[in-house]
Amino acid sequence: MSDSKPPFILVDGSSYLFRAFHGMPPMSNSKGQETHAIYGVVNMLKSLLKTYNPTHIGVIFDAKGKTFRDDIYPEYKANRPPMPDELRSQIAPLHEIIKAMGLPLIVEPNVEADDVIGTLTKRATALGMHSLVSTGDKDMAQLVDDHVTLINTMTNTIMDVAGVLEKFGVGPELIIDYLALKGDKVDNIPGVPGVGDKTAVGLLNGIGGINEIYENLDKIASLEFRGAKTMAKKMVEHEANARLSYELATIVIDLPLDYSPDTLTVQPEDKAALSELFQEYEFKRWYSEASGQNFTPKSTTPVTSEPSTTQDTAETSATAAGDAPVILPKQPPIDRERYTVVYTEEALQHWLQKCQNAPLFAIDTETTSVNYMEAELVGISLCVGPNDACYIPVGHDYPDAPDQLDRDLVLQTFKALLENPKPQKIGHNIKYDKNVLANYDVHLQGVAFDTMLESYVLNSVGTKHNMDALAAHYLGHETIHYEDIAGKGAKQLTFNQIGLAEAAPYAAEDADITYRLHQVLWPQLVAANELANVASKIEIPLSGVLARMEQNGVHIDSQKLAQHSQALAQRILELETDVHEMAGEAFNLGSPKQLQTILFEKLNLPVIKKTPKGAPSTSEEVLQELALNYPLPKAIMEYRGLSKLKNTYTDKLPKMLHHRTMRVHTSYQQAVAATGRLSSTDPNLQNIPIRNAEGRKVRQAFVARPGYKIVAADYSQIELRIMAHLSNDPGLVYAFSHDIDVHKATAAEVFGVALEDVTTEQRRSSKAINFGLIYGMSAFGLAKQLNIPRADAAHYIETYFERYPGVKRYMETTREQAKATGYVKTVFGRRLYLPEITSSNGARRAGAERAAINAPMQGTAADIIKLSMIAVDEWVQTQNSDDILLLMQVHDELVFEIKEQKVDEYLSTIKSLMENAVSLSVPLIVEVDVGNNWDEAH
CATH class of the missing domain: 3.30.420.10 (Ribonuclease H-like superfamily/Ribonuclease H)
Structure with missing residues (x-):
């Protein structure tokens, strides 16, 4: 480390917060506020500043809530107890003091402090800066190199490349592999059972990293550590855990942060704020240093609130999009x-x-x-x-x-x-x-x-x-x-x-x-002007529309549901008997472990996928694939579907009738789905199956009052039309603009036949291509869906892009823009952020790239239905309230209850309002149907 230039210091605030809380004797001020964690961390920071006199620094804390690692492995850190209230109460004051000290405070959502630190060290190296990471976390050893050093200020020890090798027995380049093999009980990273420090070091120094180990399993038995002869078998049995553990232990080094190490500079202390804070928490010496006065307790009436991070001066904040401050x-x-x-x-x-x-x-x-x-x-x-x-x-x-x-x-x-x-x-x-x-x-x-x-x-x-x-x-x-x-x-x-x-x-x-x-x-x-418009023109007006819909509720036929429930119960019992007969024994169909034993041990069905712990998976996705070829999983799938239908709808809906209105009232959630789509809860009216007869029978119980009809208005192929608009592909635009069946048109292009010669099977295949591509389906996925060779599927996709080059161009451009900005946009400017778009993990990055293609279409479709709801509701408010009610929104569909005498008059207005709610380069088409119940009207 150069003596002439101070290092860029990165403080793992979360690591030191926990260590200070658990490692220091309890302290509190006269009001009972715990202060020892605050004191420990601030004392550490003061020591760092005094020792290194840095010009650039960042103090990084974990954000509240889950991170992407919880999505990968829900059991991640499951062993950790909840944060004690005595510690939680010290976080906000500590953050306030750090900011008043003039130190940049960083809290990034959805990732851990380690990942922010990892990313900043790599950016600092690129800028020619040496990084000193202040932490007690062993995982950080993977970041150490000629430009990055660790310091533990609680033990005052420095760890460079040689120090990592001395402490762990392997160099920094193998620390991730070391952690993946050993696992971590604190973070609940599984590792490989039976692998401890010596075994991990023996494997890594004897062969190399995890990839090399799995390529050279035959060499393990010759290594000189206890248990080497049987270790290859363990490695094979627990490969899924080892690779999962490697992913969990890897610190991300390429987060899309919108600040750089050279901008994280030490600012002058806010001595007035520090004096106030040190007086509040009764750090007497620090108060005297900041104020120049002897400490005196606060004479004002004690307040119960923690200090706010907002100061008495104006703040500068970057927008979420990384725009100008x-x-x-x-x-x-x-x-x-x-x-x-x-x-x-x-x-x-x-x-x-x-x-x-x-x-x-x-x-x-x-x-x-x-x-x-x-x-x-x-x-x-x-x-x-x-x-x-x-x-x-x-x-x-x-x-x-x-x-x-x-x-x-x-x-x-x-x-x-x-x-x-x-x-x-x-x-x-x-x-x-x-x-x-x-x-x-x-x-x-x-x-x-x-x-x-x-x-x-x-x-x-x-x-x-x-x-x-x-x-x-x-x-x-x-x-x-x-x-x-x-x-x-x-x-x-x-x-x-x-x-x-x-x-x-x-x-x-x-x-x-x-x-x-x-x-x-x-x-x-x-x-970001577009975002203000999305809020003020779409979301906020929509909340009023949704409130009226929720108040309206929907009428259901309880007797019909009761009859359906009895029929479902009978069929569920029959299926249970059938499954037991096929299995050759009775077992609990709701137990994944027992089902796992029946499917994969007794019947020896192929293992499609494994759980993170290495056991054969019995997930719905797995059962769906097995059901294509085996009767027992097919029956299990039917059993699960009917049980869910019975428990969620036919049994539950009659109990949800409100005593005053005798109608069912759902709650629409606006701020849940990342793409802008609405969701429905208590009950969920958007998840009733429509592709099977049992689900349609549930919809048949959603009925109109006597003298009224149910009217359903549904956008036709809206996401494909949005794709045509976004890609501006001449072929797609022409098909939609001339009311040509787009699936037939695609089939004609892909299969090289005249439009009138397209067969039903060819249209089905082209429909799978049209919808599959906008959801990022690969040749493998298309082959699986159409049950055709992968080479044929790849040829179909290649031909599709040749015929519709605008679509391919749109996809490529969108992916690049997403990587550059971290988000994609709908037609109306809604931003859909993709945190994984630059992930070092290939699977997560590929998932984000698929989302980048689909999210603008799904988000634009959501915006269009919302704008049409606002337009329709505005018109409904001008009509007699007894003539028409807007009841439900289900994705691209609006459902109304309309007086019979008004149906014909209102249908054309509803259709016109929805079709003209927005203007795209291709026409929007709305199909409207009428019935005595929802199923008839759909």
Whole structure:
């Protein structure tokens, strides 16, 4: 390491946070706030700064939530206990202090701190910088080379290339292999059973890395370590685990970070902020150093909130897309002591006036249930500015609860304001609040913003979109969690049972956080103009449409479902008997282990795929493939499908009828699917099978009221039409523009026959090609689907691209753009981020490349159906409410209930509104059908 130039220091903040928490004696300030982890990490940072006087540094922490490794192996780190509350409470203050010290703080979602550090070391090396990684994590040894050194400041030891070899017995280039063979009990990485330090070192030094070991299994027996003679067999048996462990242990070194080592510079300390923080947490010596004064305890009333990461000066934040920095408005620290509780009519009028005079205010409801149809209003919280928030309790009914304002009085007082389009309102998942208020005949208008949807539009895969996660991610603030005041499990209290001393700060904070999140999120959406439009023109207006649909509900025939349920039960019993006969013994069809024994040990069926632990898989995908050739897995598949149908729909739906409406009311989720598609829960109306008779019988139970009809309007081949628009391929555009059967047209091109000579089989094959290619299907996948030789499938695909060169060009361009920017876009500008697009893991990268092709089409289709819903709903609101109801949205389909006398009149309007909701280079076609039930109308 050069003495003349300080190293680029990378601090593994998460590693030191845990080590400080568990390794230092407990400390707390006079208010009971635990502080020893904060002290340990800050002390380490101060020591590093003093020793190396760096100009460039990054302090990296793990983000909350799961990472891509959890997706690869759900049991990853499953052995780790949940983070203690005493540690969690120290994270936000620690982050605040680090930022005030002028040190760049980095928290990247979906990856671990190790991966960020790995990527930055490689970028630093490319810039000619030497990196010093401060960590206690042995996994980091894989990063060590001539330009990267590790330091453990708790033991004050340096580890270079020679140090890695001395400590582990292998060089840095074999550390991943070493970890993969040994496994890791702490991270629950399986490794190879029976392989310890000496065996791993013996294998690696005797043969080489894992790939070399598996290429030279015959050499293992001659190696000089205990158990060498039987180790080859173990390696073969546990190959899947070894390779999985290698993937889990590999630190990513090519994350698409939108900052560079040379931009991570040490900034001047914010001495005022440090003085405040050190005084708050009672670090006396550090307070004196920062303030130049002797330490005195804070004389102000103690506050219960952790410091916010937002400072008293304006912040600069890069948008999620990596665009030009956005200047965010300054926000004061969160101070729950400033929240008020409204008990009197005078205070109620005061808050009514404040909201009337504010250009924008946040609103949140507290209720007895997450089910909007069952929820009773317990209180309302409002916020007109940072810390300027209140809670209006109306329904707390625990023993000795204080007197509260009458619910009807509060709602009547605020009704005109809430139903007035001005001032603008903001909420977090405000669709829920809109539904709750509608149950009390208050119809919320003027909803301008929704922070859940703002976060979702900004980056649908960036972080979770619940308020707690967003407050931590964007504000660095640990909110009061519901479990903190209500408890957990069966004894959890409903909100009306919670004392106002705990309930009021929780509720008012929700409104305050919502207001603040909008101040942070909206400027970033505006900076990427298209994203602001997606939020304001699509998602936020749609939430009102969905609220009305949810309120409408759908009528079902319970008797028909009961009859179907009985028939399913009979068929399920028959299948169980058949399966037992085929197996030659009775066993539990719901047990993967018992099924595994029957299929692969007793019947010796081929093993298609293995679990991460090396056992033969009995997943649905495996059973589907086996079912093509073997009767028992085919019967199992039918058994599973019918059992799911019975348990999820025929048994459950009648129990979900609401007592007041006698209809079923689903919840539409806007901020779940990465591509922008809606999902439906409780019940899921979008997952009822349509390709089999049993699923269609469930749809037959979705019926219209007497005197009404069910009308279904469905976009035809919408994703293929979007492909034609995006690729601008002349052949596809011509086919759709001239109303030619596109599958026939493709068949004519691929098979070299006249359009009129295309056979049914050729059309079926071309349909598989058309849809397969937009989902990234390979020649292998197409061959499997059509049951043809792989060479034939490859020829079909090659011919397809020759005939439709625009499609191939679009695919290649899209993949390149995705790699360059990290995202793809829909026609309307929605961004669909692909974190794995530059992954070093080939399988994950290939998956992201397939998604890059399909996501713009699926996302554009989602945007189109949303825009058509907004247009249709706007028209529906002008009609007699008793004549037409918009009931359901299922992917590309809208379902209505229309008075019989109005059906003919309304059909053409619905079709026209949907077909003209947007303008593409090819026409959109909507097919509309009518019936007494959903199945008849589809």
